[in-house]
Amino acid sequence: MPVITFKYQDLKDLGINMEKNELIDTLPMMSSDIEDFNDEEIKVEFFPNRPDNLSVEGVARSFKGFIGQEVGFPDYKIEESGEYVIVDKDVAAIRPYIGFAKINNVDFSGDKLKYIMDFQENLHWVIGRDRKKVAIGIHNADAVNGPFKYIATPKDANAFVPLEKDIEMTPDEILTEHEKGKDYAHLIRNFDKYPLILDKNNNVLSMPPIINGELTKLKEDTHNIIVDVTGTDAKAVNQTLNIICSSFAEVGGQIKSMEVKYEDKTLVTPDLTPQEMNVHVDTANELIGGTDLTAEDIRELLLKARFDAEIISENEIKTIIPSYRVDILHEVDIIENIAVQYHINDVIAELPDINTVAYENNWFKSEATIREVMIAMGFQEVMSLMLTNEEAHYKKMNQEEKPHVQVARPITIDRTMIRTSLINSLMEFLEDNKHEDLPQKIFEIGDVLYLDETKENKTVSSKKLAALVCHSTANFSEIKSIMSSVLSNLGYTMDISDSENKTFIEGRAADVVGEAQKGIIKGFFGEVSPEVITNFTLDYPVIGFEIEFINK
Structure with a gap:
């Protein structure tokens, strides 16, 4: 979860005069957790649902209310800047939404510049899904002049000096040579053009969501800034801009609105309407x-x-x-x-005024039988989280990304979605335990979640069993024999057909369906492809299967 670090003196500077010990005892009562502290500073963890508390200014604002020092709605004033940004229609296919604001009278002295950088990065993954959904740029406003342009540029045009470099680079060179470019190239690499934010003299402020320009780099003596937020979700873009502007306003920053001119409409940002x-x-x-x-x-x-x-x-x-x-x-x-x-x-604890008689759920009875069968065949059980991420669940498994349940406020960047399959979790387990002796035989029984528009909550859960075997001679005949034994012991028939599952080697995989009195199963098994094995940095062949249980 997000952890922010600040000094006790920072809270005193923001008007909170409380002894250190009392502060440490009180902070957890407002839905936070003290990670660590010493004589000078404190590390506090907040749940991702409160991104407004990911800055020391936000913490101070909430804490003042909690202790009754300052209560009620903080009404931040906005002035018109008279400036605007023109949005090129070509960015609609890449990162279509942008929010812009000017903030004057900011203070970056001492540790404040580091704090705002940490705040920005925390917002990047709490709201921005590691910049995929939202990316933030904060610039020295005195280094550029409006009006501004948000454009889609050819890959080899509009070269500029990126942050922390001293030579000009084209957008394409940034994606292949710059450290940040290589980290985030996957977000825009597949487009014919790349987004840029320019001023009226064609100076580059930012190449979202990758890197800012060195020209507008923040320094301790910077007092006027421009904040840009770009992304693929209009609501998330506006929310992020509001959080940043409100944080600066809490310490005297003067917010100035800017017009965002799309081809078919003009918006004024930020919009702090409650x-x-x-x-x-x-x-x-x-x-x-x-x-x-x-x-x-x-x-x-x-x-x-x-x-x-x-x-x-x-x-x-x-x-x-x-x-x-x-x-x-x-x-x-x-x-x-x-x-x-x-x-x-x-709050006074009370027992609920109900009487119930407990009984074991039928699925758990079946689960116990499945577990006995797998353990008897020499497999070891693994229990993993239902939360995973798109990189591990789809890309590393050679699967196309499909609609799935996403986590709105992920705790970490590797827990951004709810799984629809168990196989990738088992591959990650093998990756983490590749130092152990072979053969390794593991299985998992667990829930997955699918999107389903016909359901009241738009989702439907399902039960699955998956298993992997890793050793130097693992092959299709072995996993077919295992699959047959598992289904036979569970009382299911087995009919197989050719499979086009990209996780496995072509021609060495099969789809399976089976039926029993209690229900039907469907799934697949085969030899995992060398590319997938390499993606998980494994050194030996892997075979596996996954089946889904469907009640009649």
């Missing part, structure tokens, strides 16, 4: 439990959460939500904030 949502007193008391809060009690707690609140009736309160609070999606999110401000430890 959201309104009603919360109900009875619902809050019911969900929190052990409380008897009144409308006035809840109003005061909402003010401490840095919302504004207006009592409509004894049972309903209108809540004004700042634009930087991108985590508020439903009334229950507001109630969570009420519980935090009330202090979770003060």
